[in-house]
Amino acid sequence: MAYTSYDVIVLGSGPGGYVAAIRCAQLGLKTAIVERELLGGICLNWGCIPTKALLRSAEIMHFAKHAEDYGLKIAGEIEADLDAVVKRSRGVAKQLNQGVTHLMKKNKIAVHMGEGTLTGPTSLTVKGEKGEEKLTAKHVIVATGARARDLPFAKADGKRVWTYRHAMTPNEMPTKLLVIGSGAIGIEFASFYNDMGVDVTVVEMLDRIVPVEDKDVSAFLEKSLTKQGMTIMTGAGVEDIKVSGTGVKAKIKGKDGKVTETEFSHCITAIGIVPNTENIGVEKLAEMDRGFIQIDPYGRTKSKGLWAIGDCTPGPWLAHKASHEGVTCAEAIAKELGNKDVHPHPLDRNNIPGCTYCHPQIASVGLTEAKAKEAGHEVKAGTFPFIGNGKAIALGEAEGFVKTVFDAKTGELLGAHMVGAEVTEMIQGFVVGKTLETTEAELMNTVFPHPTISESMHESVLASYGRALHI
Template sequence: MSNYDVIVLGSGPGGYVAAIRCAQLGLKTAIVERENLGGICLNWGCIPTKALLRSAEILHYAQHAKDYGLKIAGTIEADLEAVVKRSRGVAKQLSSGIAHLMKKNKITVHMGEGTLNGPTSLTVKGDKGEEKLTAKHVIVATGARARDLPFAKADGNKVWTYRTAMTPPEMPKKLLVIGSGAIGIEFASFYNDMGCDVTVVEMLDRIVPVEDKDVSSFLEKSLTKQGMTIMTGAGVEDIKVSDKGVTAKIKAKDGKVETSEFSHCITAIGIMPNTENIGIDKLAKLDRGFIQIDPYGRTKSKGLWAIGDCTPGPWLAHKASHEGVTAAEAIAQELGNKDVHPHPLNRDAIPGCTYCHPQIASVGLTEAKAKESGHEVKVGMFPFIGNGKAIALGEAEGFTKTVFDAKTGELLGAHMVGAEVTEMIQGYTIGKTLETTEAELMQTVFPHPTISESMHESVLGAYGKALHI
């Protein structure tokens, strides 16, 4: 029997980061993983999807070379097999990087299925048979998986989840995407850029429904202009699968039900936590399968912690990593380390990024949520058409929107759509963490020429001081 200070169950961006921070704090640490180090994010999620989307972006630019005064001789076409191969290579490189980090930090890796026997002990079944592990603390970081539609189970053939969509057996000709959250809209954007006829069906009244209404509206217009069919306030009532493809009954906003044919379908309607069959049912409080935790990751059982996608949302890799560090430091503190000072997660300062074309990014409250919360608001919007760098890049579509509390000047939220916004949102996120007001943002010198100047102008605009509009 192996005994540790901390065992982490799951090696995604929550689990492996938690393990590294535990090791840095001098704790004897092990990690248990049933499939691939790096979890879904590195192997089947965040990273390889960005590699796919980068290929689609390059294809888009090549097809529009003449807009930049360039001529490309011959036809430009996508080689799906080569695009997927590149994406898998990126995933493999990063997964092997995690193995190196485990070795460097002297973290013991146990490959196999882990099951809790109690709050601080588990059994691992792997290639080497069965082994019992015990620890002073256990962190559960088992993540989540795609939710299936009851009448459209993913078969990897015609009905896909993100996993098949990343390594497609064939190029879809006519694709139905059910759900317009980040995953659905990213794959819709990828396949649309790759030349596929794409229809997106969203049950709610707008796409990317967690985003600010102005962002949703702008993105819908942009994707429609790119040739996508967007159906909001609509539902897929039934799907029939055959060798030829998918026949879907879709109820539109006006109540009419029409039957449409598609070659393939991607379901992106949310996630299910991986909390079945790991022995946690009696050890922690579960709500629809998600493990309930305190702000530091503690469950109701002493010594048992949980982080990431198997806990309440937002279900984002960077939130999981942050929770991993918090839990590791709280454990070290409990074990007598007086030099660590863990802080609970501030959910209002977690940025969200969606890598469709155009990109969207946000942090904090939407304008509507701010008003619902009782704030009197000042709102600034600045379009990219007034930004020199965006025009020079040929990417003048988009805007930056900031929401402030009218009485205190507190930055409540920021919402962006357009080129490179997923890189820029961190400026506002730092501002939120530092509890900034409009005064500091106005006094900040933004470099020229950059798209980030739209952030400054948006802040100025909220107070009637915008210079370039």
């Protein structure tokens, strides 16, 4: 069987893979993409986008339950139609999947549906709808992503023990839900089901929830979620789970060392990810670390012509990081193939924002105050609460704050951390500022529109230097 040849083949069509393919095509490269399931990958079909659709339904539910706070009356009991909520979420995912399909056609990218296996740094076979195909290219980009990690003593069965994928298409509404892990995925689903009226318990082995965030954000979020009715257990661990036809029985060791046994109707495991790098032929071609492909700042592996991006490479494991890597990688390949008009820039991991879409939302970029001090910086940090912001009060969303961290000697913006309404939309202002290497002076002299919640960003900068105006 003859090989079909391309300039670039991308293995995997998630937000890293399909963006890399589009950028390669824009740069005039003959490009193909290989996908075993659905164009758009996990993020678009089973992750970032459909979960936000679910969370939007939960947000509307929350506001409906609190309509009287806004001078409104809603007659009758507010109920969630689980099937309709899930149907809407799946419809959003389908629409975007079709959008990616259109983008492949628009950019003349060949799509090979099937399981791809590398046979060398720049060749692979695809077993799928067309039987077995042999493909070769000048360069290959591995973008196979990752999947949820199972508990060793309770593998997800889709019935009582769920991963995020099962939690997005539940066959029934839980009555009492155990969420193991308080990272972004765990907290988002805990927030969704709590707003839907489920009794939710979150167990986190570390001493605070969302442990990668600034400790002030973690403390605020725990207080808020507890006030909403969640049970939060930190410094705790699930030691065993027994699954039955009616629920799960979990042995949980608390921070005091005592082990209690509690029954739940369902359990969500959100304890991390496993890279999808087994059985694709990459182990002999690239340096690996715990299954993750090791790369240089442009995505190169140790084998010439073989590149990797996204969740199958070192973190942070975020869709927007994967997309950015895809563009960088595509431009680096084009440069190697003789394009003198592209100037790829390596990824600066300090400028990658993180967003969690729980209620209230959290968002951050750069160093926490503790990490900045650990790195040797003398810091100036300031916090401005939403209770001092007119727009937040008018929206009925006065819980939250913005915190900024600066280098005291140079004024460099080291980090920004937010919790509250719409902060996932606001964080990009600080991301742009960090990318432009701004200092407190530029931020203080920036005019922020009134009335907006974003004014809290300005006030937090002023607060870092003892100049806050509205608190």
